[in-house]
Amino acid sequence: MELTDEAKPGRGEWMTGGCQCGRVRYRVLIHDDAAYLCHCRMCQRATGGVSIAFKGVKQAELEWLGAKPDEYVSSPIARRGFCAGCGTPLTFRYADSDGMDLTVGSFDAPARFRPTQHFGAESWHEAWLDTRALPSQRVDQNPATVERWMKAVGKLPD
Template sequence: MAEEMTGGCQCGRVRYRAVVHDDEAYLCHCRMCQRATGGVSIAFVNLFKTDVRWDSEPDRYASSPIAERGFCSACGTPLTYEAYEHDRMDLTVGSFDYPFRFKPTEHSGCESWHRDWLDTSQLPASRTDQNQGLVQRWMRKIGRLPD
């Protein structure tokens, strides 16, 4: 079922609307995505370029001879992977206002996969609102925890 979803960068300067047709997403582990995000992988939703409308355009960096990446130059949020001469593009799952809809369906770039980082469910876990020092810093600055 097609649904229009919204998203954007951390600071709100870059915003988009995307028509999403399913819940499928994937993790890319390639070295270029690792370097572009500073993470061990990145979660993407693959969409037709015509299904994405920018309320405010991202900055773009020609990250290779075959593609560019959209990002916000104000806050640094990675937003897209856009191959040249292709009718589809990737939006980062985390940049959607409601990223919880998406489910991972595959891995890409597995030659650089850091398997120890994929299933971390057995590690100790804590909630942000249970970290009193962090809560106090947020409360002093903005009176609430961030979204």
């Protein structure tokens, strides 16, 4: 498929994303809002988290705008893309697949996506699946954090 500046009707919508430092940037055609959470031990180790949110895409519909991500061969069957500059996990792909998973958090507008399934459920930590009842706090409600940001850059992060 030839990548053009405009997505054709019915063929998807362009979305962009990248790493925390901005060295790695991408744009990709997105066809739906479905995403998934992976709880497998390899993803837990690769991210340091209890799970990771992924959006499956076609590699042919993905374009790297800046530096390409560095890759780590994380197993005999898979590779993980990340930014060597800031460490942001960006991709997961099977070596023999034309698909690729992008981390939902690396999209510029991640709120579009909705989890539709779990993968690697044998390794999930049940206490972390539904945390809605826990107390919550916004960044701008924590005076110490606000003071640090204001002192460092004069504003809160986007």
